[in-house]
Amino acid sequence: MVTFVDLFCGGGLGARGAVNAGATPLLGVDAWDRATETYKANFPDAHVICDRIENIEPLNLAKEYSPDVLLTSPECTSHSIARGAKPAREESRETAIGIIPWLEAMNPRWLIVENVNRMKRWDRHNELVESIEEYGYTVSDLYLNAADFGASQARKRMFLVCDREGTYVTKKDLLNKFGKKELPASSVIDTSGKYKSKPLYHPRRAKATLDRAERGIEALGKGEDFIIVYYGSDYAGGWQRLDAPLRTITTIDRFGLVTWDRDTPMLRMLQPSELIRAMSGGEDHLLPHGSRREKVKLCGNGVCSPVMEALFRHISSEMEQGCCISEAS
Structure with a gap:
């Protein structure tokens, strides 16, 4: 079974997709208490920490957690087109670089970085990719639309899918294996x-x-x-x-x-109950905590579950093939 640690975990919508693919969350980390409460409600067996990642020593956690996948969704507000003309906050964008100590400490086979596509315009984007490559990872830089994987939402995001054993992932391959018919907005309406x-x-x-x-x-x-x-x-x-x-x-x-x-x-x-269906692709995910405004924010900050499900199904398939080759040899 594939295991993962979830940085910037939000309310667990990305984790929901991973769990739907058969993976197990070991640890979730987020700085917003409403997000970590929601994550814990959905994945009670996972350890959840409410703090900024730079305040945590990942080497201490690496003694207990050895994930197959490090799943990360760094803060995207200073990359997003939705922010309008507000000046960028470099400390917001720096959270992406902050995943490197966790990568070094936990040494997972796979790393996933999700963010808005405008992150590629950040002047340190190439530095992030090169830093990941220095740890021996092959980096697949993908631009995926959740609607192509059966979501009822046209949500386009950048995904860096990184494998320490050299697998290169293509959008075409993901769509051929896991693509689904898009769902209309009417499917989420109560x-x-x-x-x-x-x-x-x-x-x-x-x-x-x-x-x-x-x-x-x-x-x-x-x-x-x-x-x-x-x-x-x-x-x-x-x-x-x-x-x-x-x-x-x-x-x-x-x-x-x-x-x-x-x-x-x-x-x-x-309503949040309708938005969560457009994010998670189903009725499984809970939003038991917070005001209406906070629940909307949890949805907007989340990773669309069907895309993450496809990525984790791909990862599971690659790892199973690797096990079969090892056993055969």
């Missing part, structure tokens, strides 16, 4: 009536919101449900169809659902 909508048109509704909704209504016609998309680049007019994967979930409320009560358009925000 239609039970539990969450109440309000009329789209009322005096306190922002004009920008009405403009987004009216563009959707004009394109689809009355009576067709759709999603308003707040924030980020507005390349689609601020709305999207329900028959396409949800656009990227962020750490703040971004999606409003427009439905119809006869001829009256109604609006409500998507």
Whole structure:
């Protein structure tokens, strides 16, 4: 069975994909207490530490934990396009370099680094890759979309998949083996009536919101449900169809659902229970702790589970083949 240590573990959405592939989490580390509480609720057998990785001596933990995979998702706020024009915080980006002492101490066969694709523009990105290679790893630099692996979300991320025994991983190979049909945004919508909508048109509704909704209504016609998309680049007019994967979930409320009560358009925000389905691809993952805002943030900070499941299935397959070759020889 493949084991892993999970740095910047968040609420465990990446770990959920690994566990779905048959792997076992040994240790999760994150600086946010709400994230570590959520991780522990989902993986009670894992040891969980709430602290920054630079405050921890990995050599001490290496005496107890010897993972097959070191799974890492360094802080991405200073790489993300969603941050707008805010100045970059170098200490945020430096968290990626901070994984190197853990790599050296734990000496896993595999290392996975997940981040937004703009991380490649960071002037120390090549330094990070070269540092990993100096420890004997072959680095596969991939750009993967969660929708290609059966998620109901178009979430595009960079993955460095690094193997100390020389395996090079390609996107084509992953898609051939583990690719799945994308799911539409409609697949995450709760239609039970539990969450109440309000009329789209009322005096306190922002004009920008009405403009987004009216563009959707004009394109689809009355009576067709759709999603308003707040924030980020507005390349689609601020709305999207329900028959396409949800656009990227962020750490703040971004999606409003427009439905119809006869001829009256109604609006409500998507709820954490719906967002978690778009992140985890199922009903298994728990969000038992925190406010609504914190639960949205946990989803937006997470790694989409179906992609991580595909990566860990690939790793498991490679390790099983290696065992078979060793036994045969």
